[in-house]
Amino acid sequence: MALTTVKTSALSGTLDTSNLPTIPVTKGGTNLTSGTTDQFLKFTGTTTLASSADNAGVWEQCGAASSAAAVSTLSVTGCFTTDYISYMMTGYLKPSSGTADITFKFRTDSGTVDGSNYDASGTGYGSGGSTRNARNVAGSSAEFVLSAWEDDWAGGASFVLYSNLVKTKTTVDGMTIATGANWRPAVWGSFFHYDATNWYINQSIQMRYNSDVDKQTFTGIQFACSQNLEGSWVKVYGLKE
Numbered sequence: 001m002a003l004t005t006v007k008t009s010a011l012s013g014t015l016d017t018s019n020l021p022t023i024p025v026t027k028g029g030t031n032l033t034s035g036t037t038d039q040f041l042k043f044t045g046t047t048t049l050a051s052s053a054d055n056a057g058v059w060e061q062c063g064a065a066s067s068a069a070a071v072s073t074l075s076v077t078g079c080f081t082t083d084y085i086s087y088m089m090t091g092y093l094k095p096s097s098g099t100a101d102i103t104f105k106f107r108t109d110s111g112t113v114d115g116s117n118y119d120a121s122g123t124g125y126g127s128g129g130s131t132r133n134a135r136n137v138a139g140s141s142a143e144f145v146l147s148a149w150e151d152d153w154a155g156g157a158s159f160v161l162y163s164n165l166v167k168t169k170t171t172v173d174g175m176t177i178a179t180g181a182n183w184r185p186a187v188w189g190s191f192f193h194y195d196a197t198n199w200y201i202n203q204s205i206q207m208r209y210n211s212d213v214d215k216q217t218f219t220g221i222q223f224a225c226s227q228n229l230e231g232s233w234v235k236v237y238g239l240k241e
Contacts, residue, residue, distance in 0.1 A: 059088060059237040063220065066233035070096040074229055076236050077107060077220040082167040084238030089163070089187065091234035093145070093223055094156030100227040102157070103141035104207050106185060107220035117211040118142040124203030134203070142207035144223065145191060156231070161189035161205075165218055172241060182212040187221075 023029020063079030080087065093102055104120075106113040120142040121135040136143045145157050165185050166177060186208035193201055223234065 058240050060084075060240060061235060062087075062238040063236040064234065067229065068231055070228040070230040071232075072226075072228055073222055073224040074232055074234055075107060075220060075222040076234050077109075079221070079236040079238070080163075080165050080167065080219050081238070082169075083240070085164070085166055085169055085172050085241045086239040087163045087165060088237045088239070089161040089189075089221065089234065090159065090237075091232070092156050092158050093225075093229055093232045093234075095225050096228040096230045100225050101143050102145040102223055102225045102229075104144045104187070105141050105222045105224070106209055106218050107222050108217045109219055112222055113209060113213070113218070114140065115211065116140050117209055118207065119210045120144070120205065120207045122203050122205035124201050126201045132203070134205075138210070141224065144205065144207065145193070145203075157191045157193035159189060159191035161187045163187045165215060167216060169241070181214055181216075183215040184212060185209050185215065185218055 022031060022033055024031045060083075062081065062084065063076040065074050065076045067074060074093070076089075095102070105118070116138045118139045118141050119135075119137050120139070122133075124132045124134070126132075134143065134146050144159075163186065164177075165183070170176060186206060188204075188206040190202060190204045192203075221234075221236070223229065223232075
């Protein structure tokens with residue numbers, strides 16, 4: 001029997017998808033008839049996972065800010081959402097010149113959270129054997145890196161901070177958390193920098209807004225310095241349940 005050749009230019013219309021088979025992985029398909037929103041396609045030998053929460057328990061970048069030029073503030077907005085159960089903030093901050101405090105504030109969609117309600121405390125250790133305890137109470141902002149430890153900012157300050165500013169979840173792994181509409185949100189962690197007098201310094205730090213506020217309104221963070229910040233960056237990551 002002679003073969004008939006059909007030119008693609010002569011084809012038209014729509015193929016009824018109900019007539020199409022599910023293509024197995026061994027033939028280059030997915031072996032799936034549907035998928036689950038926000039989940040990864042994961043191959044397991046000759047099959048795939050359609051509904052496995054493979055992205056649970058991972059850190060996702062949810063906000064970032066940077067500036068090579070001198071700026072008075074560096075803000076990350078919209079990073080605190082209902083999608084995450086915890087947050088990690090990391091970055092590098094360097095004043096443009098001189099010595100001045102680097103301060104911290106929370107943000108809402110409307111701007112910084114102001115008022116004399118910020119508390120901060122921490123303990124630092126220098127490689128030269130020096131120690132320092134830092135604390136400020138009822139400040140208009142939280143003192144993150146104090147000018148007293150900034151004799152030489154050639155190296156800037158690298159930091160890692162955490163926060164459990166949970167928006168709407170009330171349980172994690174079956175355990176009750178975050179009950180109540182109002183919180184006194186906080187971040188905690190450490191920073192590391194070089195100081196000409198005290199050498200290499202590592203300091204623990206916690207910063208808190210010490211007043212009851214609606215936790216739904218907090219959406220971001222801000223770092224500031226009266227001597228300006230340059231060559232600085234901040235990234236925020238959210239943890240999926």
